[in-house]
Amino acid sequence: MSLAKKQDSSSFLSNLRIEVMRKKHLDKVLEIENRAYPNPWSRAVFLGELAHGITRSYVVALSNKRIVGYCGVLYVVDEAHITNIAVDPDLHRSGVGTKLLAHIVRLAWERNVKSVTLEVRVSNHPAQRLYQKFGFQPAGVRKGYYQESGEDAIIMWAYDIDSSEYHERIRAIEAAAGIEPTQLRARKLFRR
Numbered sequence: 001m002s003l004a005k006k007q008d009s010s011s012f013l014s015n016l017r018i019e020v021m022r023k024k025h026l027d028k029v030l031e032i033e034n035r036a037y038p039n040p041w042s043r044a045v046f047l048g049e050l051a052h053g054i055t056r057s058y059v060v061a062l063s064n065k066r067i068v069g070y071c072g073v074l075y076v077v078d079e080a081h082i083t084n085i086a087v088d089p090d091l092h093r094s095g096v097g098t099k100l101l102a103h104i105v106r107l108a109w110e111r112n113v114k115s116v117t118l119e120v121r122v123s124n125h126p127a128q129r130l131y132q133k134f135g136f137q138p139a140g141v142r143k144g145y146y147q148e149s150g151e152d153a154i155i156m157w158a159y160d161i162d163s164s165e166y167h168e169r170i171r172a173i174e175a176a177a178g179i180e181p182t183q184l185r186a187r188k189l190f191r192r
């Protein structure tokens with residue numbers, strides 16, 4: 001990447017804000033969702049997730065007030081399950097997914113989560129690369145998990161996310177992308 005492009009990308013990312021997802025965001029979230037997936041979640045599914053309160057965290061990424069991505073996670077004791085992550089296709093590979101995932105990891109730290117899991121399509125190499133960057137490793141396969149195509153899902157886990165090594169990994173990812181870590185409590189992004 002040229003220096004100019006790197007500076008552009010770094011200033012784009014430092015201007016990107018993360019907010020708790022709310023009903024008012026859903027029109028744009030659904031637009032992205034419908035472009036991102038062959039079997040998109042409906043508004044009712046998002047509303048159901050938002051209604052779950054403290055067992056879930058859903059966030060949106062905003063660039064100049066425009067929603068450019070979102071991510072959700074559900075917590076079960078000391079584990080977290082990433083339920084959804086998608087970025088506006090026009091802005092893929094600009095670091096939005098990285099910023100969202102780093103934020104979700106920081107929320108998980110606040111909850112004393114020790115491991116994080118997710119499912120990803122066998123064919124979805126971009127997402128798998130993103131997850132590998134965050135230390136997720138394949139741990140099994142769910143046969144025919146995606147009903148519309150019968151495609152298998154790879155189950156991935158990142159373990160020991162509370163370790164100092166993992167903290168260092170996230171800080172290094174953020175530093176390399178020019179992402180300023182979100183101060184969760186100070187910015188009221190963490191709700192107990």
Ligand SMILES: CC(C)(COP(=O)(O)OP(=O)(O)OC[C@H]1O[C@@H](n2cnc3c(N)ncnc32)[C@H](O)[C@@H]1OP(=O)(O)O)[C@@H](O)C(=O)NCCC(=O)NCCS
Nearest residue numbers: 036085086087092093094095096097098120126127129130
């Ligand atoms: C997966 C997704 C969220 C990634 O978002 P993104 O904002 O493009 O990701 P980033 O720009 O932060 O990229 C982070 C890393 O992911 C990997 N990656 C992302 N897109 C990639 C691609 N098209 N090809 C190869 N690697 C890719 C790279 O390792 C990249 O790091 P790098 O740019 O430093 O090499 C986005 O592609 C998306 O919305 N896809 C559709 C929905 C989806 O598949 N969600 C996941 C369901 S499990």
